[in-house]
Amino acid sequence: MIEIKNVSKIYQNKMQTIKAVEDVSLTIQDGEIYGIIGYSGAGKSTLLRMINSLEKPTQGTVWIDQENISDLNKKALNQARTKIGMIFQHFNLLWSRTVIENIELPLEIAGVSLDKRRVRAKELIELVGLNGKENSYPSELSGGQKQRVGIARALANHPTILLCDEATSALDPDTTESILDLLLKINKELHLTIVLITHQMEVVQKVCHRVAVMVEGKVVEEGTMKEIFLKPKHPVTKRFVKEENSCNQETDLKNVYTDGILYKLTFTQENSRQPILSQAIRYSDLDISIVQAKLTNTQEISFGTMYIHTSKNHDQKHQHFIQFLNEHNVLVEVI
Ligand SMILES: Nc1ncnc2c1ncn2[C@@H]1O[C@H](COP(=O)(O)OP(=O)(O)O)[C@@H](O)[C@H]1O
Numbered sequence: 001m002i003e004i005k006n007v008s009k010i011y012q013n014k015m016q017t018i019k020a021v022e023d024v025s026l027t028i029q030d031g032e033i034y035g036i037i038g039y040s041g042a043g044k045s046t047l048l049r050m051i052n053s054l055e056k057p058t059q060g061t062v063w064i065d066q067e068n069i070s071d072l073n074k075k076a077l078n079q080a081r082t083k084i085g086m087i088f089q090h091f092n093l094l095w096s097r098t099v100i101e102n103i104e105l106p107l108e109i110a111g112v113s114l115d116k117r118r119v120r121a122k123e124l125i126e127l128v129g130l131n132g133k134e135n136s137y138p139s140e141l142s143g144g145q146k147q148r149v150g151i152a153r154a155l156a157n158h159p160t161i162l163l164c165d166e167a168t169s170a171l172d173p174d175t176t177e178s179i180l181d182l183l184l185k186i187n188k189e190l191h192l193t194i195v196l197i198t199h200q201m202e203v204v205q206k207v208c209h210r211v212a213v214m215v216e217g218k219v220v221e222e223g224t225m226k227e228i229f230l231k232p233k234h235p236v237t238k239r240f241v242k243e244e245n246s247c248n249q250e251t252d253l254k255n256v257y258t259d260g261i262l263y264k265l266t267f268t269q270e271n272s273r274q275p276i277l278s279q280a281i282r283y284s285d286l287d288i289s290i291v292q293a294k295l296t297n298t299q300e301i302s303f304g305t306m307y308i309h310t311s312k313n314h315d316q317k318h319q320h321f322i323q324f325l326n327e328h329n330v331l332v333e334v335i
């Protein structure tokens with residue numbers, strides 16, 4: 001378990017004082033995939049780097065399995081760090097070393113013999129799907145393959161925690177998907193705790209169990225994916241959810257459908273796989289046109305949003321339609 005208790009980080013230079021992280025408290029359970037989302041400069045990397053003590057908090061403490069990581073001597077810290085792997089946006093590979101040599105590096109530093117290193121590196125190459133690439137150099141790999149090397153290297157010492165700093169931000173959407181699938185796989189197979197920071201809601205949506213939203217050094221909201229997606233509270237969270245979840249041109253739709261009524265329906269897990277819409281139409285006898293629809297899947301829930309257009313007439317039909325949907329846990333909003 002990772003416990004971040006009232007942690008602040010202040011950078012002081014000649015010109016100014018920067019509060020990179022301000023009074024953050026979070027608890028991350030073993031085996032969880034925990035997302036921290038925020039725009040650039042929100043303090044995500046600084047917070048992540050305090051988990052493995054690459055940065056020391058100005059105030060507060062970070063506990064890993066009841067051990068205060070900020071308080072360890074050098075030897076104990078090095079020992080603790082072997083249990084925390086990290087991957088980066090730009091991979092941070094050594095260009096003069098082959099794939100297998102990159103993966104072996106942490107083991108070499110830990111003084112593991114060449115034989116044992118090779119055995120472990122080969123296991124990892126298998127795990128991350130880099131068979132046949134053992135002797136390639138990083139410059140000969142695609143972005144996704146480089147990140148696979150990064151992941152294999154981070155796992156070399158059998159860590160229990162993996163920290164991911166914008167690990168998919170330099171990758172195209174398909175490669176992002178495949179790397180996220182790999183993170184899901186190692187989370188399940190190795191029961192690894194993953195802390196992932198990102199500015200991309202689609203990343204959080206796909207893999208995380210819980211998420212914290214950071215704005216200007218502070219955590220402004222925290223919750224399960226279900227809570228965050230269905231009931232975002234802070235304006236920044238709403239913006240992230242909206243980007244992921246709404247059609248991009250909600251205002252455009254309003255301009256196209258100037259007469260009649262545009263409804264946005266939000267279907268939740270309990271009902272997204274049932275024929276509720278056709279039932280609601282039959283029940284209310286309201287004619288509708290579907291304008292746009294999208295289904296979103298998270299680890300926990302799947303739900304969809306749908307935009308529909310109707311004429312303004314027949315007040316009672318509208319009432320019945322909305323009532324039926326509300327009774328079946330479909331959120332109805334007029335746009
Ligand atoms: N070593 C440092 N010295 C001074 N300021 C820093 C340092 N690292 C980060 N900052 C500042 O702290 C704030 C948060 O940065 P960072 O944690 O990198 O944000 P994020 O990862 O969310 O983009 C930014 O204003 C950044 O300029």
Ligand SMILES: [Mg+2]
Nearest residue numbers: 044045046166
């Ligand atoms: Mg960062």
